[in-house]
Amino acid sequence: MSDLQTARLVLHPLTAAEAERLVTRAPAAGERWAPGYPTDGDVESATDFLGHCAATGDPQPFGDYEIRRRADGLAIGSLGFHRPPDADGTVTIGYGLVPAARGRGYAAEALRGLLRLARERGITRVKGDADLGNAASQHVMAAAGMRPVGEDERVRYFEITWPPGGTAGASADGGSGP
DSSP, X not given: OOOEEOSSEEEEEOOHHHHHHHHHTOOOTTOOBOTTOSOHHHHHHHHHHHHHHHHHOOOTTSSEEEEEETTTOOEEXXXXXXXXXXXXXXXXXXXXXXXXXXXXXXXXXXXXHHHHHHHHTTOOEEEEEEETTOHHHHHHHHHTTOEEEEEXXXXXXXXXXXXXXXOTTBOTTXXXXX
């Protein structure tokens, strides 16, 4: 699986070996990690990814991705799919950035890239959620084209849907575009 590129970012699909390095917090020679990376959330996601790889094989392209800045190659966070698509073509996403990278639009940019990939691969619905108090994460999903669809006492739920049969080159907001 090749890296996905956005205007300012590279979304690098993690291999099992890279996920193991995240779990042990031991970068390989030449890997560049921002201070605070990986976060506890990145380690939890990488651990889940490794469990999935062990049980059913590498789920790429529906696995985890490291978010790297194109300008300097520095890893600033991660995002990905919790599981491969279900029978209805639905996936759930998650993401996170180190604190120093927040507030610059990186998370929404990365999420738009992941949504584009999902649509191109025939996914019909992408779901996500954010704690009610996490306005920044809610803003990220809205900025990437996802809409709120409900909430409970703890979480606000978001999703984006498309008709069956992914469209190459379609934008995450359902229109056509690069």
